[in-house]
Each structure stands twice: as structure tokens, then as C-alpha cells.
Amino acid sequence: MNDTLQITAAFIGVGALGLGLVSLCIMLTLAFSRVSKIEERISRPGTSALEHRKIWGNDPLGRLMRSGYVFTFLVLRSVPSSRLNRSAAKIGDVSTQLPLRMTLWAVVPPLLLYGCFAVLLIVGLLL
Template sequence: MIEALTVISAFLGIASMIGGLLGILFTVTVAFSRIRVVEAKIAAPGAYLDMTKILWGDGPWGRWIRAMNVWAFFTYRNLPVIGSKVALRMGTEDKATPRNLKLWALIPVSFTFVCAMIFALSAIFLVIVE
């Protein structure tokens, strides 16, 4: 039974690693044109998102960092106590961003994070079992 779980965990880890890498590639290539539009709507001059754009640039690593920051803006601003403070430091959303643009920023990065969590859990399981 343990051997079957070990094999399943190993295959799950490999699949999640491949899925996470594909998620990153999708984010920095296909989805980034729409993420850039969202970033332009929420990056106030002098705010963290605006500085991130200047600091990291438009290379692959910079695109991934910028996509994660846009994801963080939409995710962290919903936290009960500190959400509004975090969102204010990162940028402002003057008008409501259309849902389809938000989803272009949220889904690929969330998928990559979920794949990373599955990979980490399968690795922890493999270490504990072995």
C-alpha cells in the first residue's frame, strides 16, 4: 500500500512540476499582455506596482514578478484587517477592473501556486515515507 502511495506521490509531483512550469510560461507569454493592461489600471505613480515595473523591467523574470504582484494586489486587498493598507501601498483601483482582465491576472498565477503546493506536499510525503 505504501509503495503504491509513493508511486502516486512521485507521479503527482512530476505532473505538478511540469504544470507549474507551463503555468509560468503561459503567464509570461500569452497572459502578460492582459496583465500589463491590468497593471496600468492599478499602478498609481510612485506606488509599489509602478516601482516594480521600473525595477524589474520586461524580461521573463520581470514579467513573472510583475504578474505575482498584480495577483498579490487583488488577493491581499480582501484580507480583513491589513488588506486596505497593503492595497494602498501597492496601487489604487480608481474604477472597477473588468472581471475578465482580473481573471487573466489571477488564474495563471493561482494555478502555478497550486502546482507548487502540490509539488511541495508530494516531496514532503516522499521524504517522510522514505
């Protein structure tokens, strides 16, 4: 591989790393208040949303896990599959209507973080 391609891949990797860290910081600070509100709205007796709130707590690792859990719920309930909707129903109430802005705060930062991680993996394979 020539030097120009390696340098370009290295810059893309550094950019993905920086953007992923910014996304992680946003997920743990700004977006978490919306994630917490979503947890309150989707939780009902017999679902695991409230249990995870008690288990993981409010420290940075707990916030990351709870954000990932709400992200998983929102993705599973939006896929047109009865099996995945049943899985989402174990997490929370799938019939709950959520505002679009609140949903975007819970979906975009994790998607950005996971996308940056995928870019980092690909760049690591190229270097």
C-alpha cells in the first residue's frame, strides 16, 4: 500500500476516534436526560427497563449501559418483525408514543458511536 493511502487512512481513523469520543461524551451527558425520560415512559410492571435502572445506577458505565438498552429497545420496536417486537415488549411498552426529538437523542449518538467504531476497525485492517 502506498504512503498516501496509509496517511489518509490514519487521518480517517483519528477523525473517527475523535468523533466517537465526542459522541460518547454527548451520550453520557446531554442525551442521558432524554434516555432517562424514555425509560420512565416505556417502563411498566413486568418489563426489565426499571430493573436495569436499579442494577446499573447512574455512574458513567451505568449511563452507557442504560443508553445502549434504550437504543436496543427503540431499534427492536421499529423493525417490522413480530419476533423482534416480542423481544422489545420484554424491555418496555412498545405501544408508547415518543416524541421524535426525544427518540433522536436516544438513537443518533449510539449510532454515531457504533459507526465510528466500525470505521476504526476497517482502518485498523488497512494499516
